[in-house]
Amino acid sequence: MTRPALFALAAALAAGCADRDVPVFPVSGKVTVGGKAAAGAQVVFHPSAGADDGPRPSAITGPDGTFKLTTRAKDDGAPAGDYKVLVVHRVQVGPVDEGRSRNALPEKYNRPDQTPLSATVRPGSNDVPAFDLSPR
Numbered sequence: 021m022t023r024p025a026l027f028a029l030a031a032a033l034a035a036g037c038a039d040r041d042v043p044v045f046p047v048s049g050k051v052t053v054g055g056k057a058a059a060g061a062q063v064v065f066h067p068s069a070g071a072d073d074g075p076r077p078s079a080i081t082g083p084d085g086t087f088k089l090t091t092r093a094k095d096d097g098a099p100a101g102d103y104k105v106l107v108v109h110r111v112q113v114g115p116v117d118e119g120r121s122r123n124a125l126p127e128k129y130n131r132p133d134q135t136p137l138s139a140t141v142r143p144g145s146n147d148v149p150a151f152d153l154s155p156r
Contacts, residue, residue, distance in 0.1 A: 046097040047077065047089040047141055049148040051107055053124065053155050057085030058109045065089060065103035065139065066132045075099060085150075098141045105137035106130050107153060125153055 047065075051058040061081040067074045077098035079087035088095040107129045110121040128134040139148045 040092065042075070042099045043143075044077070044091045044097040044099055045141055045143055045146060046095070047139075047146045047148060049087055049139070050085045050150040051081050051087065051109075052085050052150060052152045053109060055152060057081070057083065058107075058153070059083045059085060061085070061087075061107055061109040063087050063089070064106040065098055065141070066106055068102040068104050068138065077103075097146070100141050100143050103139050103141065104132045104135050105139050105151065106132065106135055107137065107151065109153075124155055126156055129153060 049063075051061045051063060053061075058081055063079045063081065065077045067076070075091050075098070077089040077091045079089050081087045089098045090096060091098055107125060109124045111124045113120045113122050123130065129137065137151055137153075
């Protein structure tokens, strides 16, 4: 199974556990690394308030680094609230046929207790400021 397919499956499973009565609001944004679009990066909004059992809206960035979050249905958004933003940007290492990759970002961007990235989702449409990350 490809990495995007695995990520989509994980998001779908998480969405199945999400409270279906909680409204979600459209959220879009962009991820760049050193000023360049981070195509194929995985973005997860992790609730800041310690809601470990709450939904974790997620997305995979497009070729231009833009994303739209998904909680229950494609691009539906996220519940209102404060979030820590996690990002993993896997890049190929070695020949394509070996399928090896590594995260091109420092590990802090993938840890809720260390990430410097945050966002607030409010009722209505949300266009979060771009996240320009430092490479390794």
